Amino acid sequence: MKVLVVGGGGREHAICWKLSQSPHVTRLFCAPGNGGIESVAQCVPIAATDVDGMVKWAKSHGMDFVVVAPDDPLALGMVDAMEAAGIPAFGPTADAAIIEASKIFSKNLMKKYHIPTAQYETFTDMDQALAYVEAQGAPIVVKADGLALGKGVIVAQTVEEAKEAVRSMMSDHRFGDAGAKIVIEECMTGPEVTVLAFCDGEHLLCMPSSQDHKRAYDGNQGPNTGGMGAISPSPNYTAAVAIQCMREIFMPTVAALKAEGRPFKGVLYFGLMITPNGPKVVEFNARFGDPECQAVLSLLDSDLLEIMASCRDGILNKMDIQWKPGAACCLVLASGGYPGSYQKGHPITGLDEAGETAVVFHAGTKLDDNGDIVTNGGRVLGVTATGETLDAAIDAAYDAAKHIHFTDMHFRTDIGRV
Ligand code: AMP
Numbered sequence: 001m002k003v004l005v006v007g008g009g010g011r012e013h014a015i016c017w018k019l020s021q022s023p024h025v026t027r028l029f030c031a032p033g034n035g036g037i038e039s040v041a042q043c044v045p046i047a048a049t050d051v052d053g054m055v056k057w058a059k060s061h062g063m064d065f066v067v068v069a070p071d072d073p074l075a076l077g078m079v080d081a082m083e084a085a086g087i088p089a090f091g092p093t094a095d096a097a098i099i100e101a102s103k104i105f106s107k108n109l110m111k112k113y114h115i116p117t118a119q120y121e122t123f124t125d126m127d128q129a130l131a132y133v134e135a136q137g138a139p140i141v142v143k144a145d146g147l148a149l150g151k152g153v154i155v156a157q158t159v160e161e162a163k164e165a166v167r168s169m170m171s172d173h174r175f176g177d178a179g180a181k182i183v184i185e186e187c188m189t190g191p192e193v194t195v196l197a198f199c200d201g202e203h204l205l206c207m208p209s210s211q212d213h214k215r216a217y218d219g220n221q222g223p224n225t226g227g228m229g230a231i232s233p234s235p236n237y238t239a240a241v242a243i244q245c246m247r248e249i250f251m252p253t254v255a256a257l258k259a260e261g262r263p264f265k266g267v268l269y270f271g272l273m274i275t276p277n278g279p280k281v282v283e284f285n286a287r288f289g290d291p292e293c294q295a296v297l298s299l300l301d302s303d304l305l306e307i308m309a310s311c312r313d314g315i316l317n318k319m320d321i322q323w324k325p326g327a328a329c330c331l332v333l334a335s336g337g338y339p340g341s342y343q344k345g346h347p348i349t350g351l352d353e354a355g356e357t358a359v360v361f362h363a364g365t366k367l368d369d370n371g372d373i374v375t376n377g378g379r380v381l382g383v384t385a386t387g388e389t390l391d392a393a394i395d396a397a398y399d400a401a402k403h404i405h406f407t408d409m410h411f412r413t414d415i416g417r418v
């Protein structure tokens with residue numbers, strides 16, 4: 001089968017790496033891809049958000065299956081468009097991807113179906129939002145309604161900070177249209193866990209749990225990022241919590257989307273907080289998380305294409321998915337300055353040495369004119385290792401990363417240890 005993966009980050013590298021192991025895949029393409037993805041797939045220079053261009057290319061090049069990995073093209077209806085053009089595609093339709101694309105939609109869905117989450121109110125009027133912050137006090141959480149690259153959430157420790165967040169979203173339009181409507185919600189406490197689940201519209205199969213590290217610096221300090229590293233499984237996700245989540249959150253969410261006429265096919269991302277009052281939903285995403293994907297897929301033993309096809313065909317309940325025992329760790333190596341401004345184009349050394357004991361997924365890299373790999377983004381690489389225990393996986397990822405160098409390289413030293 002000819003398969004196209006849409007996207008060009010570390011998550012897409014991990015998906016391509018896993019799909020390239022499938023005997024069903026005869027040709028693998030990735031659009032736009034990146035410098036590292038070139039090693040497992042042929043990269044095609046089409047922007048991930050170019051729905052028409054992507055469908056046209058997929059059709060004219062005879063793709064048998066398309067995997068849409070990032071949030072933007074899902075929200076723009078790329079899966080709908082592929083299917084309408086007769087090309088089977090993995091991922092939710094735009095109607096179902098709204099569970100990520102609109103926080104107001106997802107909060108209202110949880111309220112309607114009694115799925116545990118933080119108490120909240122939604123606002124389109126800034127003065128009302130400011131008055132609500134004043135009345136509630138801090139800490140309090142302010143969220144832009146729409147997609148904002150994971151940065152549209154402010155966990156405010158003071159009323160003034162919360163008001164500033166409201167103003168920046170609603171008056172200064174810091175997140176563009178994404179912040180025209182906002183959610184203000186209760187600040188929850190407890191460890192955060194991610195659970196990714198394959199879904200076929202009706203059934204779901206959970207992957208091993210994982211844990212992202214969103215803050216830029218050690219000790220969970222500094223600004224939020226796309227994610228500085230991930231481990232899988234999460235030690236905070238006990239068997240008892242898993243049972244509770246399945247009963248109170250996972251199955252009700254899949255059933256709710258179906259009942260709303262928005263059956264979800266693809267990967268549903270449950271961002272959870274294990275609060276003193278039980279697990280609650282922090283957010284939903286309509287796709288694999290990045291870098292959780294890199295850690296979790298490195299534990300997958302089964303054929304990813306078969307799983308994805310069964311989701312699309314609505315027969316996931318017939319699948320038996322095998323996972324490797326042990327644990328995985330993905331350590332992100334970022335450009336100095338990220339998530340603020342950073343330089344691009346620095347040569348990267350040590351990739352081959354690191355690759356002897358870990359899989360190095362590329363996120364922000366490209367091949368320069370000489371065919372050398374250079375930095376080309378904020379998150380540059382995800383050094384991913386597995387081990388019999390979580391400690392062994394973490395040590396292996398850090399040991400492999402020691403080989404890699406580029407100017408101003410920045411990474412956290414405490415992935416999996418906080
Ligand atoms: P989100 O993009 O919704 O996942 O939010 C980004 C991060 O903000 C989460 O990973 C949490 O660390 C934090 N966060 C979001 N909502 C809440 C909440 N209600 N209480 C506490 N922390 C939150």
Ligand code: GLY
Nearest residue numbers: 212227289290291
């Ligand atoms: N790692 C969080 C996300 O992909 O949204």
